[in-house]
Amino acid sequence: MTTKEKLRQANDYKYAGNISFHTKNYTQAMEQYSKAIICDPTNPVYFTNRALCHYLCKELELTEVDCTRAIELLRDCGFDADTNPQTTSEVPAAQKPLMSSLLKAQFYLGMSLFGQERWRAAIKHLKAAYPLCRHFNDPKLMVIIDSVRICERQLSQEVYERETHERAQLHTLLMGLLNKKFRASCELKRELHCSEEYDSLKAKYESNVASLTDIFSQVNEKKKKEHFGDPNALEDAPDYLIDPISLDIFRDPVITRTGQTYERAWLLEHLATSKTDPMTRGPLYASDLVPNIAIRNAAEAFLKKNMNPAP
Amino acid sequence: MAARRLIRELAAFSADPNPALALLEPTSSSNLFQWRAVLRGPAAPSPYEGGLWEIIISIPESYPLSPPTMKFKTKIVHPNIHLETGEVCLDVLKSQWSPAWTISSACTAVQAMLSDPEPDSPLNVDAANLLRCGEFSGYNALIHYYIITYGLSEKEAC
The missing domain is CATH 1.10.287 (Helix Hairpins)
Incomplete structure (x- = not known):
């Protein structure tokens, strides 16, 4: 078989795998992705797809192996953990699947480490996935924020x-x-x-x-x-550091055209059902949002001073 | 998120109670997703002055992205409240909901609705008809009768 034929064959296996995946037959999908990997062991997408199957079957070690391999392959293509999507907002269409693949690799690696209670490593990879999720307006933002918080708490607990x-x-x-x-x-x-x-x-x-x-x-x-941290600290937090949707301290606040500030993850979730500003009810689109860096710094400073500081 | 936010709301309510409410709390300590409120009638000239009604609030898992559901447990006469089921027809609890509202502020909206009925989309047709025909004394008397007969006393409210 020529190289070209092999690549085509690998792609066919991937499609077969995707079909099985969508019917929730993860074991079968895994087999198809494995065949694709044999034909073309350099495509990170096959690894992240198989990693997701492993993750959904609760095979955390195997998820970790596949994600790690995908991240290595992506690094060879010039995508590494430090790829900052804010500076690459004009990524060529051809590179989007690779970026999306990096997002999945970092996220599922982080989640598999989380499941294995390897908190420090989990934080590293979940935090690497965050800017990628932000770039794609991916709803996994919320899971990341919550999981990182749990990891930090667990680490703090271990030290304590x-x-x-x-x-x-x-x-x-x-x-x-x-x-x-x-x-x-x-x-x-x-x-x-x-x-x-x-x-x-x-x-x-x-x-x-x-x-x-x-x-x-x-x-x-x-x-x-x-x-x-002081359990009462959050109640003492000034209103301007509190997201009006979750009533929680800001982590990644964004500002709207009318000047309202919200937590990005929750606002995106709201925008998925209603394209309105929750406070003013005016029209609002995800593309209008800009990070509110001053508030983010203030919230970080508050958290560092009053709650458990990240080790 | 919902549970965490509800705990915050509860703390905020006890720190800064809402004058429209005599009570606001989860119905049991094991379930944070059902609350009960005792609503106070708005001040005169509202015919609802002095009334106290228990409201059962059901909160979905997707709260605050989806609105809570409110039902009057105490019988009340109002064009936009169903006399038997206690169901409330209020835009902010439906299409006009915004996650910036809280359970407490939504209760304030219900209190405001008592004084400001919308007889064109009634759940209680009889009350709406009295209002539309300008039978204010009949309307007010009916409301008053239900407050005296079914309304809670201050003692029951706490």
């Missing part, structure tokens, strides 16, 4: 648990030392026949133990706040 464990060990050690010292003094007093001082020694020992426990519980409380 490790540190709490270390502190508990230190606490036990210090308690042991106090106890040892107390026993030794008792022994000494007994030898010197002044056992009546035992009560005062015991009182001193008990007050030391109580202070130590108190200090540790204060530190734990403080660390807890540092890691999980």
Whole structure:
């Protein structure tokens, strides 16, 4: 078979795979994409398509393998994780499928890592998928925002648990030392026949133990706040940092022609059903939206100061 | 998103209550998607002054991109409220909904609707007819009768 025939054959397998995919027969679709990959192992689209099948069948490790391969192939075509779609808004039509493929590869890689509880790596790839989703006005924006938030929280939790464990060990050690010292003094007093001082020694020992426990519980409380943020902070957030649709702090705010600011993901979701500005009811299109960088920076600063900072 | 937003709305309502409402809360602690409100009648000259009605609010998963559904549990006479089912015909709860509304602000809209009926699209034809024929004393008396007979007392409202 010539190379050209092989490529055509691979494309035919992909179409067969797509048909199976749309009838939700993922195992069959996977087989077709695998055949396409054998004919043409350089096309990232076949890998991302198969990755999606793996993902939907909850085969997270295999999703990861296929997405990683797709990202490598895309990098060879000049598309890497740093491709910034804002500067490539005029991408040639021929490159759109590759960009869309990069979006899927980054997103499903991120989600498969998320499912495997590999939070740090998941954040990296989900964040790489975000600007691509924005470019395509893809509704996965919402999933990314929520998942990244969960990852950050989990990471913070892991650090908190490790540190709490270390502190508990230190606490036990210090308690042991106090106890040892107390026993030794008792022994000494007994030898010197002044056992009546035992009560005062015991009182001193008990007050030391109580202070130590108190200090540790204060530190734990403080660390807890540092890691999980103050639950009341969000209520104290100024209104101008709150998205009027989700009532949540802004992450990626956009501004409309009339000057209203919304969270991009939720506004796009609203625009999918009604092409109106939620506040003014005037006509509004996704193409009219511009990022509101000042508010984004203010919201980021607020989150960093009051909530769990991203590690 | 819906659950998170509802928790925020609840917190915002307790921090800054809406004078149109005597009560606003989820019907049970296990289900955040059904709330109950007790609406106050608008002040005179509205014939609904002094009335208190319980409203059951059902919130879809897609809230706030889709509107909540409101039904009067307490019987009320109004051209745009069904006497038996309590169904409400109000544009902001249907085609004119916007995600910038909240449950509380939608209740304010229902209160405003009490004073400002739309007799041309009635759910209660009898009430609408009284209004269209200019039978105001009859209309007001009927409303008043239903408030006295079925309306909640302040004690029941809390």
